[in-house]
Amino acid sequence: MSKPKWINWVIAAGVGTLALTLLLPTSNRTLPEHSALPDAPHVEQGNKQRLKVQDVKATDLLTRMDAKQHLSTMLEKTSSMSDSELRKYVQDLQQSHKHIHSLMFMDNTSGSQRHQFGQDLPKGSKLEQQRFDHSLSLAKKAVMKRQSFESSSFAMGKEKYFVLGQPSKDGKQAVIALFSQNVLNAVEQHQRKNLRMIPYPREGKFKIESVHPDTLNEITVKTGHDNANASHFYENEIVIRFRQEPGERDMRIIKSDLRTQSARKLGYTYVFRSEHMNYEQLHSYFERKWNPLYMEPHYMYLTNETLTEKDNSAEVTVPNDILFTDYQWNLPAIETNRGWNISKGNKDVIVAVVDTGVDINHPDLKGKLLKGYNVIDPTSEPLDDVGHGTHVAGIIGAIVNNNEGVAGMSWYNNVLPVKVLDSSGSGTTYAVAEGIIWAADHGAKVINMSLGNYADAQFLHDAIKYAFDRDIVLIAATGNDNTERPGYPAAYPEVFAVSATDPDMNKASYSNYGDYVDVMAPGTSIASTYPDNQYAALSGTSMASPHVAALAGLIRSINPDLTNTEVMDLMRQSVIDLGDPGHDKYYGYGQVDVYKALQSASSNSAPLQFWPQHVRQQMDNTMKKYTK
Ligand SMILES: [Ca+2]
Ligand SMILES: [Ca+2]
Secondary structure: OOOOHHHHHHHHOOOOOOOHHHHOOOOOOOOOOOOOOOOOHHHHHHHHHHHHHHHHHHHHHHHHHHHHHHHHHHHHHHOOOOHHHHHHHHHHHHHHOOOEEEEEEEEOOOOEEEEEEEOOOOOOOHHHHHHHHHHHHHHHHHHHOOOOEEOOOEEEOOEEEEEEEEEOOOOOEEEEEEEEOHHHHHHHHHHHHHOOOOOOOOOOOOOEEEEOOOOOOEOOOOOHHHHHHOEEEEEEEEEEEOOOOOOHHHHHHHHHHHOOOOEEEEOOEEEEEOOOOOHHHHHHHHHHHHOOOEEEEEEEEEEOOOOOOOOOOOOOOOOOOOOHHHHOOHHHHOOHHHHHOOOOOOOOOEEEEEEOOOOOOOOOOOOOEOOOEEOOOOOOOOOOOOOHHHHHHHHHHOOOOOOOOOOOOOOOOOEEEEEOOOOOOEEEHHHHHHHHHHHHHOOEEEEEEOEEEOOOOHHHHHHHHHHHHOOOEEEEEOOOOOOOOOOEOOOOOOEEEEEEEOOOOOEOOOOOOOOOOOEEEEOOOEEEEEOOOEEEEEOOHHHHHHHHHHHHHHHHHHOOOOOHHHHHHHHHHOEEOOOOOOOEOOOEOOEEOHHHHHHHHHOOOOOHHHHHHHHHHHHHHHHHHHHO
């Protein structure tokens, strides 16, 4: 694998150097130094700022690579089209690829313009206009000489653009395109939230309170750094589990006392909202009058960010997805490609993505997505209005070896999108719990949760237990505050907790840590799918978690006999140990290794420690067959 291009930039920025040894799983390599002590706020802010810039830069580079591929394909497909066919083709393309702002087709033999498509050209200041015109004329000159052309980024008004020019292979035709780079702003905004560089999203319908997660004492959150010490909940809401199910009369009394019509129920647990009482008042009311089993604040959770199974490509270790070789350092780093020789997954082993939804029309995800569910608005499809869930889903299941975009970790496992976080990238305990239960009831074998809060909510824990009891492997991100404070759901014993490594195989500077961490997976500048048929590089433990969810999916594909706890044990034991020898709080058991894990899962003899369960299970299965 060639050295990723964006890494050069990383080195220049002094963020780190690439250890090329990271591709070699030797056990005697010198382990990197790490400093995982909490950073001072300004140091943390500086690190995150650099990381954000790095993600924007990587996104810029991979966007350009994707754009060039589009132009080459376009020239091949359109060379023999009539004008009306060309018009239809471009219309469809621009409909689904909004970042392709304008296209100009040239007839190189005559030097004339064949057709121009697209919106009105963007308007900018006189200087901006001159710069754009200059790029355009350079592009025209280059394609006339049968050379390709790429401009640097330039602003026009509030947006950024770049110009590409590409001649056809025979040089007779050419296309010049203006690409919008809105995705760069989106990534920047996205990463400010995902990396908690801002205190907390101010959007949303409800008033939000910040408290210390243990004492529930009020605290003020001024900077992103303060997030590590705070939990957030809706001020006028309370979560109640009664000792005895309230009857209709009880509910009428409660609603009248609270002066509300709002009571939502999930399982045994209710969420009440009051217009005139805050959490403390609600708490004392229920304690006094109803003596419930438990009461807690209604917490918010924030993002932590037609195939055939006939295996005719067993030899593929370097897939042809155009961004793979240059940007997807993360897949070879955990031996994913080697692992594909053992298993590429199975469509019946479903991995649920409980997140902001997924762009269901993305060309690199189409056919891999099941119908899913939108908890925020059950009448709508689980569409992604943030970008986070689409990115997470692509890490698990972007279509592999289709000459397009990125490769996911699994070729065949289907992804089940469950939208629990709204357009601000946050959601309630109720929504997250409902999403988990829905996924558990709709065939998920693995659930990925790239989201969290520092408060331990029994309501959420109940939902987790519900899924866990149904033999589901639950995977969660630990959080992006470089803190030892346990985040939930990651820190629940039923959940497999994932922290992030960088390309040097060090703990990523932002990644949370602690004794509850199970494993590490790549989390820094991970290239994946992004809404509106785009691609982006993002960083966070949110990006690490889906690597492990995909691994659990691959393990369950090749060995469906393993129970959820056996899958978790297997993933803990098939790692590359990092940091201090053995399990440690900065690296958990170590970084996942797909090849080792799949080898262990597929070996005829189940790992020794699983033998008793394995034999019992095999016998049970045989008994079932014959007693029918
Ligand atoms: Ca692909
Ligand atoms: Ca270790």
